[in-house]
Amino acid sequence: MAKESESGVVTVACKIPNGLLLRVGEWVTSQQHVFGGGVRDVKEWVSDGQVVEIKGPGGRLSDDPDSPTAIGYALTYNVNAEFMAKWFEENKSHNAVLNGQIFYAADRSRLTDQCKTTKGKRTGYEPINVKGGDPRVSGVRPFKAA
Numbered sequence: 727m728a729k730e731s732e733s734g735v736v737t738v739a740c741k742i743p744n745g746l747l748l749r750v751g752e753w754v755t756s757q758q759h760v761f762g763g764g765v766r767d768v769k770e771w772v773s774d775g776q777v778v779e780i781k782g783p784g785g786r787l788s789d790d791p792d793s794p795t796a797i798g799y800a801l802t803y804n805v806n807a808e809f810m811a812k813w814f815e816e817n818k819s820h821n822a823v824l825n826g827q828i829f830y831a832a833d834r835s836r837l838t839d840q841c842k843t844t845k846g847k848r849t850g851y852e853p854i855n856v857k858g859g860d861p862r863v864s865g866v867r868p869f870k871a872a
Contacts, residue, residue: 736807737837738780739799741827741844743851745782749773750812778805778813780828797845807832825849 740746751773757765781800810830814823822828826844831837854860 733832734807735804736810736830736832737834738802738805738810738828738830739837739841740780740782740802741799741849741851742822743782743784745784745800745802746780746822746828748778748780748809748813750776750809750816776809778809780805797841799841801837805830 751771753769754772755767755769758768760766779802781802783798783800814830817823826840826847827849829837829840831840850862854862
């Protein structure tokens with residue numbers, strides 16, 4: 727996705743409110759016992775044991791209207807560049823990757839520009855606006871106290 731940095735670390739931007747726990751691994755073939763005796767070969771994904779916690783915005787606000795946090799992204803700094811490249815390769819069909827809800831870059835200005843570019847893109851994680859304009863509440867009227 728992004729060119730690896732010379733220092734070996736990147737900054738990750740995430741728009742998923744609670745963030746993500748990322749793991750990488752590989753597919754291995756192992757044997758599984760079957761009912762009635764015998765074994766069969768099955769493919770299973772095995773983690774390499776490393777877990778990287780990516781922060782989510784979770785309601786944080788910033789005073790700077792152009793900061794990634796104000797736009798809706800949380801930034802996680804100093805993530806291993808090789809790990810992120812491998813995770814993105816393994817998860818290239820993940821909805822969060824396809825929809826731009828998580829991405830990374832070695833250069834902070836490039837990352838901020840990408841956050842601004844996707845500022846208006848809805849993810850479905852936004853708070854519901856019951857007063858109108860939210861496609862998830864069509865036909866629902868706001869509650870009025872008696």
